[in-house]
Amino acid sequence: MLRDEHRANDVLQTVMLKVIKTIASLSDISKFNGWLKRITYNTTIDLIRLNQRLVDVGDEVEFDYATDEVLSHINKPGWDLDTFLAILQERERVVVWLYAIEGLSHSEVANQLNISEQNSRIIFSRAMKSLKTLAADERYSGKKVGDHNE
Structure with missing residues (x-):
């Protein structure tokens, strides 16, 4: 979605930090994949909002x-x-x-x-x-x- 390896790496780093900080709040480990996808999705959208005015x-x-x-x-x-x-x-x-x-x-x-x-x-x-x-x-x-x- 970002078409930029450096921006994608920034998202990855931010996602990993969020996961580390909030993993304890995940009550059902079977929902980990969806939870991780949602964090990644929201982080990507947040970066797009910060870097580009629509x-x-x-x-x-x-x-x-x-x-x-x-x-x-x-x-x-x-x-x-x-x-x-x-x-x-x-x-x-x-x-x-x-x-x-x-x-x-x-x-x-x-x-x-x-x-x-x-x-x-x-x-x-x-x-x-x-x-x-x-x-x-x-x-x-x-x-x-x-x-x-x-």
């Missing part, structure tokens, strides 16, 4: 993508999700990840990133439009541009 883009026309449509595009064989997400801007990548991969609603994404719900929708729509364009580009998908058999 600008509210206002009430522009949006392209509304249903969750089923998003998943159908992402799960196509021609989609190399890691490559595509790496090309997106950080805020777009985070919104796509939280909404499409983690399954949060736009309201929840907006709360996590301290932006408006409308902004989350617009950022997501722009990112999906970019991803669809990239998927049609043979440099990224292996398909010829204009190939409708994706």
Whole structure:
């Protein structure tokens, strides 16, 4: 999500410190993986908030993508999700990840990133439009541009 090894290492260090300090509060060891994932997720979002201001883009026309449509595009064989997400801007990548991969609603994404719900929708729509364009580009998908058999 961060696309920067040094920032990712900072998150790892912070997460490990939090785990060491709060492991005693974990009442059920079988929930350790989920607990660790939540700490890592929250720490990553906190770092993004500190290092980047997300600008509210206002009430522009949006392209509304249903969750089923998003998943159908992402799960196509021609989609190399890691490559595509790496090309997106950080805020777009985070919104796509939280909404499409983690399954949060736009309201929840907006709360996590301290932006408006409308902004989350617009950022997501722009990112999906970019991803669809990239998927049609043979440099990224292996398909010829204009190939409708994706």
